[in-house]
Amino acid sequence: xxxxxxxxxxxxxxxxxxxxxxxxxxxxxxxxxxxxxxxxxxxxxxxxxxxxxxxxxxxxxxxxxxxxxxxxxxxxxxxxxxxxxxxxxxxxxxxxxxxxxxxxxxxxxxxxxxxxxxxxxxxxxxxxxxxxxxxxxxxxxxxxxxxxxxxxxxxxxxxxxxxxxxxxxxxxxxxxxxxxxxxxxxxxxxxxxxxxxxxxxxxxxxxxxxxxxxxxxxxxxxxxxxxxxxxxxxxxxxxxxxxxxxxxxxxxxxxxxxxxxxxxxxxxxxxxxxxxxxxxxxxxxxxxxxxxxxxxxxxxxxxxxxxxxxxxxxxxxxxxxxxxxxxxxxxxxxxxxxxxxxxxxxxxxxxxxxxxxx
Amino acid sequence: xxxxxxxxxxxxxxxxxxxxxxxxxxxxxxxxxxxxxxxxxxxxxxxxxxxxxxxxxxxxxxxxxxxxxxxxxxxxxxxxxxxxxxxxxxxxxxxxxxxxxxxxxxxxxxxxxxxxxxxxxxxxxxxxxxxxxxxxxxxxxxxxxxxxxxxxxxxxxxxxxxxxxxxxxxxxxxxxxxxxxxxxxxxxxxxxxxxxxxxxxxxxxxxxxxxxxxxxxxxxxxxxxxxxxxxxxxxxxxxxxxxxxxxxxxxxxxxxxxxxxxxxxxxxxxxxxxxxxxxxxxxxxxxxxxxxxxxxxxxxxxxxxxxxxxxxxxxxxxxxxxxxxxxxxxxxxxxxxxxxxxxxxxxxxxxxxxxxxx
DNA sequence: CCGAGTCGTGAAACCGTTTTAACTTCCCCT
DNA sequence: AGGGGAAGTTAAAACGGTTTCACGACTCGG
Numbered sequence: 115x116x117x118x119x120x121x122x123x124x125x126x127x128x129x130x131x132x133x134x135x136x137x138x139x140x141x142x143x144x145x146x147x148x149x150x151x152x153x154x155x156x157x158x159x160x161x162x163x164x165x166x167x168x169x170x171x172x173x174x175x176x177x178x179x180x181x182x183x184x185x186x187x188x189x190x191x192x193x194x195x196x197x198x199x200x201x202x203x204x205x206x207x208x209x210x211x212x213x214x215x216x217x218x219x220x221x222x223x224x225x226x227x228x229x230x231x232x233x234x235x236x237x238x239x240x241x242x243x244x245x246x247x248x249x250x251x252x253x254x255x256x257x258x259x260x261x262x263x264x265x266x267x268x269x270x271x272x273x274x275x276x277x278x279x280x281x282x283x284x285x286x287x288x289x290x291x292x293x294x295x296x297x298x299x300x301x302x303x304x305x306x307x308x309x310x311x312x313x314x315x316x317x318x319x320x321x322x323x324x325x326x327x328x329x330x331x332x333x334x335x336x337x338x339x340x341x342x343x344x345x346x347x348x349x350x351x352x353x354x355x356x357x358x359x360x361x362x363x364x365x366x367x368x369x370x371x372x373x374x375x376x377x378x379x380x381x382x383x384x385x386x387x388x389x390x391x392x393x394x395x396x397x398x399x400x401x402x403x404x405x406x407x408x409x410x411x412x413x414x415x416x417x418x419x420x421x422x423x424x425x426x427x428x429x430x431x432x433x434x435x436x437x438x439x440x441x442x443x444x445x446x447x448x449x450x451x452x453x454x455x456x457x458x459x460x461x462x463x464x465x466x467x468x469x470x471x472x
Numbered sequence: 473x474x475x476x477x478x479x480x481x482x483x484x485x486x487x488x489x490x491x492x493x494x495x496x497x498x499x500x501x502x503x504x505x506x507x508x509x510x511x512x513x514x515x516x517x518x519x520x521x522x523x524x525x526x527x528x529x530x531x532x533x534x535x536x537x538x539x540x541x542x543x544x545x546x547x548x549x550x551x552x553x554x555x556x557x558x559x560x561x562x563x564x565x566x567x568x569x570x571x572x573x574x575x576x577x578x579x580x581x582x583x584x585x586x587x588x589x590x591x592x593x594x595x596x597x598x599x600x601x602x603x604x605x606x607x608x609x610x611x612x613x614x615x616x617x618x619x620x621x622x623x624x625x626x627x628x629x630x631x632x633x634x635x636x637x638x639x640x641x642x643x644x645x646x647x648x649x650x651x652x653x654x655x656x657x658x659x660x661x662x663x664x665x666x667x668x669x670x671x672x673x674x675x676x677x678x679x680x681x682x683x684x685x686x687x688x689x690x691x692x693x694x695x696x697x698x699x700x701x702x703x704x705x706x707x708x709x710x711x712x713x714x715x716x717x718x719x720x721x722x723x724x725x726x727x728x729x730x731x732x733x734x735x736x737x738x739x740x741x742x743x744x745x746x747x748x749x750x751x752x753x754x755x756x757x758x759x760x761x762x763x764x765x766x767x768x769x770x771x772x773x774x775x776x777x778x779x780x781x782x783x784x785x786x787x788x789x790x791x792x793x794x795x796x797x798x799x800x801x802x803x804x805x806x807x808x809x810x811x812x813x814x815x816x817x818x819x820x821x822x823x824x825x826x827x828x829x830x
Numbered sequence: 831c832c833g834a835g836t837c838g839t840g841a842a843a844c845c846g847t848t849t850t851a852a853c854t855t856c857c858c859c860t
Numbered sequence: 861a862g863g864g865g866a867a868g869t870t871a872a873a874a875c876g877g878t879t880t881c882a883c884g885a886c887t888c889g890g
Contacts, residue, residue: 132846132847143846175846181847182846
């Protein structure tokens, strides 16, 4: 007597298993599994009993066990530098949304720009069996980067997963990775052209980051626009201060200490522009009357800057959505394919004609 | 002859298993497992052979198989309304950072404010075996909400996982969930007090959301501050337009069409403030000379608004970190415990004395 | 020289689910 | 009456690891 405690009741701690559901419904685990997953026809009466038992026990399937035998949960991972950057957040939201629409789970990882953490995270995703890994954001393209990405791509491909690079280059055309990105050069050319059309001739590019492919392309676009408008090459001035508000603030501050030899600035992105705007205001100058400023990305709060920022709209959420859409489209078409998304400039109030004294 | 193809080589497609590693190293899977996980002592020579084989084959363990027998990967989930909201992004970043520091994996889910998606996501996390689920953001507290959260809490607790509510109420003290939040009332009282000290007496609260506990607390703090400064209760005016830039823009615009009977506005959060600032500017008025405006949360770009916004700093990233830290601290201490994080106001340039004509 | 302990290793059980293959019934058709 | 399906159900074999248990080889002390 008293040994009835030994009987297999629901464990005191731990999850409800399908065995307990089957027991309660008076069927075998096989039947219970079929009734629950709807995979195989099961008579209505039986199915109802099983479903009822599952509901009563608040049963949820063990995703790990399921993944082990089935193909595994459809899971996508998006890796960004940091979640709080508005641009990355938008891309991540796009990925999340598109994934959710298809019933996929979305995991986001932040690297803080550290290659080691990126590698760790990709490894983690391989362990977890992610079927889609999306790496977002420009990087400096050195040998270490190339071999790293080649390794990711081959490892993921070997286990049937896809790798998408958003805004970063493919090391080699035969590396099994997709690339989706904006036409950085065209965007920068357009926005620089906008300044040139307003009459500016002495324009500085603030926020270069030599080796970073995204920024290099924007610098190239900036240079191309100057050339198109007949500005001598010597007129180009690129300040390689990197991205981020703090860098923009500092670099612009230093620039303003010199004799001012520019009437407009093209910022590497909107955060740099935010810093630049603040530095200009701190120097007692006005935008756009004294200096015109343009940004890049059109982050959600760019219209709330002082003044509202003229910038290049890069549909970041669409970038994220496109990444998963393209990756999931056709299996064959994938390797080495390269997609360019268009951008356009949005005109607000940070650009005017250069001061008359010029 | 020719049937050597049948031998168990590495599968053409699919992942490398521990069996292949063991084979290549000339040991059993048990030994391979031990060498790899370092769980059980293994002579250096054998370990080296196994590690070498694993490296050669680029082996990564199958997390699902491992989770099935072991406790499962340490995984935390954070659920927010949307990733692109700067406040939520910061909280998510805090959770991600603290989780990563401890070697945990972090999954973020976005609900778009839809209770159904919230429920689906929590269920998903139960299936995945998440050990920590963090729900962020105020909600309207109705019966549906209460029973929903009670269910989450009990289900997660039954399988040994923890539930943390960030800035939303616990339905009942004996529900096994932790609460971590800011002292919304104190923050609102302080920032309203700041306006009162500057001489304002007719102050409107923009962005109420009746039923939402976070907003209700801020409204209460606003009212308390007015009372403390001897402003008659009738002087309080709360516009229930909800949160978000668009709502702030619209509501403020409508407010300005009436005869203007206020000199300052307390916005429900910084995004509402952004909309309000724009509406005020569009009406041809100046901040702070004509109207003073304060926000709530101190999002990263609040200092770039026009003018830089005086607001309440809520250390959002710290909120996220605290949530995981507290949840992981001591198992017993958990249930029903309630933590309040302090806030302080940061003074910028959106507040001045009321216009003299007042 | 022998028994006890230690060390290194492997076979097998186990985790919770899906799926295959087999086994009953039961019914219909010749 | 008997055979061929079809329908409903189940036992058992995967899936890929970890862990327990047992076993053999070696070392060491008496």
